[in-house]
Each structure stands twice: as C-alpha cells, then as structure tokens.
Amino acid sequence: MAQTFEEIGVADFFYRNRDIAGFTSPSRAVFSAIRELVENSLDAAEDVGALPDVRVWMFKKGETTSGVSIYKVRVEDNGSGVPPQSIPSAFGKVLFGSKFKLRQARGTFGLGGTMAILYGQITTNKPVKVISSAGGPKAFAYKLMIDVERNRPIVLSRKVLNNGSGWRGTIIELHLEGDYLRAMPKVLEYLKQTALVNPHANITFVDPKGRLYVFSKATEDVPRPPKETKPHxxxxxxxxxxxxxxxxxxxxxxxxxxxxxxxxxxxxxxxxxxxxxxxxxxxxxxxxxxxxxxxxxxxxxFKWFLPPDASCLSPLGEELLRAGIAKELRPEFIAVCQRKPSAYSGHPFIVECAMAYGGDIPKAEYFTLYRFANRIPLLYDEASDVSFKVIRSINWSRYKISSDMPIAIFVHICSTKVPYKTIGKEFIADRQEVKREILFGIREVARQVQRFLSKREKAERQRKRLNVFAKYLTKIAQFSKELAKKEKPPNVERLLKKLKEIDLEAN
Ligand SMILES: Nc1ncnc2c1ncn2[C@@H]1O[C@H](COP(=O)(O)OP(=O)(O)O)[C@@H](O)[C@H]1O
Ligand SMILES: [Mg+2]
The missing domain is CATH 1.10.8.50 (Helicase, Ruva Protein; domain 3)
Known part of the structure; x- marks a missing residue:
C-alpha cells in the first residue's frame, strides 16, 4: 500500500494534541483556560506597572446531549490592553505573542490564552469576544474565530466603542465545554496561590453558582518590573x-x-x-x-565571561513573599530566604524559598509543597518537579522537623527562561544549578524553623512547669500557714508573677 504524506499547520497540530498544552479533560480544560487567561492579565498589568485587578466570571450556559456542561468564561483586567491591529492575531493565531523576548514573563510560547480560545471553539463552535483599550478615547471590540487549518484569525465583527471613562484593559469572553464541579478545588487553589505569590493583585472570581471569591491585595508595592535582556x-x-x-x-x-x-x-x-x-x-x-x-x-x-546579571529579573522579595503567605495561610511562623542570583546555561535565575508553620496549614503526609515559577503557581505533576525531589532528599531529622508537622514549603524560581519540562508549564526540570539553589534555600529556612520549634518547645515546657507551680504552690502555702500557725498564707501570686517574668526573659 502506498504511503501518503501530508503536512499540518501549527493550529491544527495543537488542535490534535491539545493534551500537551493542558487541555486533557473537561475539568482540566476549565482549569487551564482560567489559568491562562489570568496569567495573561497579570502579565499585561505588569507591562504597565499597574496593581493588577483581575475579575473572572463563569456562567453555566447549558449542556451538551452527552451531559457535559457548557460555560461562558469572562476575564477582565486593567492591564496594558492590546493594540487594535494586533487583537486578531494575538487571540486568533497560535504561537503569536509579545513575549518571545528574553524577559521574565508568565506566558512563554504565544500559546496559552490562544489555546483556551481554540479549545472553546472546537468544543462549542462559538467565537471569542475581545474588548480592549490602551486607555485612549476608543475601545475596540472583536468577535473572532480561529481558522484551524491555516492558523489565521477570522474576524466576524469589529466595533469601535467610545471610551469616555478612559478605561484601560482587556475583556475576554469565551465559551467552552467543561466540568466545573470537578475542576473547582484546583481552580480555587490556583487562585489562592496566585494571590499568595502576587500579593499586590486583586483577584475576584464568581463561580457558575454565583458564589463570589475575593482575594484582596496585601500591599500597594508593585514589584520591580522585569527587564528585557540580551542573550548571554x-x-x-x-x-x-x-x-x-x-x-x-x-x-x-x-x-x-x-x-x-x-x-x-x-x-x-x-x-x-x-x-x-x-x-x-x-x-x-x-x-x-x-x-x-x-x-x-x-x-x-570560554571561561572568563561574567555570569549573567539577574537585575533584569523581578523576584518577589522576602517581604512580599512573607506578606503573601501571611495573608493566605495565617501561619504562626514564617521563614523566608532569597538566594543570590545564579545562572544555568546562560539564563539568570533567582530562587526564593519559605517555610511556614501552623495556622491554616494542614498536616500533610509529607509537608505541603507550594511551587511557583515567574509568579505563577504550579499545581500538577508535583512528583516530577525538582523541588519535590530536593525536599525528599533532605534528612529532616537533622532539623528536628518531621514531615507530618503542619508545615508548608514554598519554592519560587524566576528566570528569563524557566526550565519547564512541558508546554503545559506544570513542573520544572532538575537542572543541577537550579537544584543546588533550591537545596540551599530550603536548608536556610529549615534552620529558622528549627530554631522557632525549639523555642516553642521550651516555652511549652516552661508553661507546663508554671502550671504545676500554680497548682501546688497555693496548696503548699496553705500547709505552711497551718504548720507555722500563721493567720494568712504567704502571697503566692507575687512568686508566680516573678517566675513568669524570668521565663519571658529566658526566651
Ligand atoms: N489580557 C491581555 N492583555 C494584554 N495582552 C494580552 C492579553 N492576553 C493576551 N495578550 C497578548 O496576546 C498574546 C498571546 O497570548 P497567549 O496565547 O496567552 O500567549 P503568551 O502569553 O504565551 O504570549 C500575548 O503575548 C499578549 O501579547
Ligand atoms: Mg499567555
């Protein structure tokens, strides 16, 4: 039999292989769509140095004959906006984007948001609606579909709107088949962790049942914006x-x-x-x-080139990382550590680690690990991630820490090129240099937690001791009064107060 050879276009390729971009099942599709659109909004706010305000809505619009739900997803932001002439390609063309530069950004491939739109189109056959303005007197509204075979946008309608209020930002509205009920835990966890690692962002979410989730910003400080750099x-x-x-x-x-x-x-x-x-x-x-x-x-x-300079990067910083963790998890204790900049294969990166104890942190079988890259949370494929491997390699008994304590470990890596292993951006490859920085960072915060725990244990011992004193001293005082045949027992309160003071000083 003769073989037939043919070529397929890029949009067609992603249409056939949507799994690799994270659109595997109806529940995963809901998660990935929200994630990609929120990421784009955060990137766009960063571009103009704004405190991000991202609003996400999901409405149930019906069901397919096979019982799968159809949703409308709407995401609105206060970011840069998209120039009108670029709107069709930015949203109607796979592998088209503004982030192919050497710069720290959440998006990398010109794929995420467009993939959500493509998925929405192939499951519901409905166009995407985009409204955008850079803050000028006009806003632009488009209805688009993607010509999958030719990887080109099809503009169904284009309107110029008056923008008297000077609104700046982008609104995306798309329809997709999905399973929100199953996606819900991941979606909420994603938003919570996004809020944690972007403590300067306001994020609201209205789910299909009309429940409102609000993640309010904890700081007015915009992190230093990332800068574009040249190749090393x-x-x-x-x-x-x-x-x-x-x-x-x-x-x-x-x-x-x-x-x-x-x-x-x-x-x-x-x-x-x-x-x-x-x-x-x-x-x-x-x-x-x-x-x-x-x-x-x-x-x-050549051995003498200077290492890449990480001043183009925008790490969160110890203070903001601490604020984000405090805001979302309210722990008793937080240790943070920002490692010095390092590089792998000419790409600068910075690792930030934190460890928090108690509060809303659950007791897990083996800690709770929060992974972030360029300020986005990574929620899938934890066991393949470099941080997971590093944590498993540590001998925790050395720090008098046991893995079932209510402890959360946070690892954030920011880089002009995060070494993701997949297009779905779910986990980070174990590059030697990256692994080393994560290990050192975790060791540092583990030492701080160890000190906190031993202090706490000591305080606990003292408290027990004081309780024993408090219980028996009054009795002893009573006996001694009788033995000495005195009218009044000695004043125990003063003694107890003194003991407490000594304890406080010792801590
Ligand atoms: N909310 C938004 N605000 C401004 N620009 C956006 C927004 N969403 C998408 N874009 C533009 O569309 C391009 C394509 O988005 P996307 O498909 O998610 O790819 P990526 O984010 O990887 O570049 C982006 O590079 C960006 O220029
Ligand atoms: Mg994107």
Missing part, C-alpha cells in the same frame, strides 16, 4: 548566532559581540576574540557556516 554567550547556539548575524548592523566582530551579548564589554570581547583566534575587524556576515559553529563552541567554553 553561554546560552547561545548556532541558530541564534546566525539570526543575530543576519539582523546586525555591526560591521566587525568586536562591535557585534559588544552590541548583542549580555555582559560582554570591549575588554571582554577583545579577550574572547583573541582566544578564539578571530580577527576583531572581521565582518560577522563573512563568517562561513563552519566558522559560526566553531564560534558558538568557543563561546560556550
């Missing part, structure tokens, strides 16, 4: 080099290196070119393919 020589490959060479205006290698690479100045560039045996005045466009391959290898093995 250690992270460069042949493809990237060739693209840079094609695009550059530089006419010699010295300028080329200085202009396009992170932390490469004149001295460093000269030193590198000398060691690689390349003429500083050579036109980069004259390099042959073999020379480009050679250049990328030399870059990776």
């Amino acid at each position: 020589p250690y992270g460069v490959d042949v493809e990237l080099l060739q693209r840079l060479i094609r695009a550059t205006n530089c006419r010699n290698m010295l300028d080329f290196l200085r202009a396009h690479f992170h932390r490469v100045g004149e001295v460093m560039a000269k030193r590198f070119l000398e060691s690689a045996g390349l003429d500083a005045l050579r036109d980069p466009r004259s390099l042959t393919h073999d020379e480009v391959v050679q250049l990328s290898q030399e870059m990776k093995s």
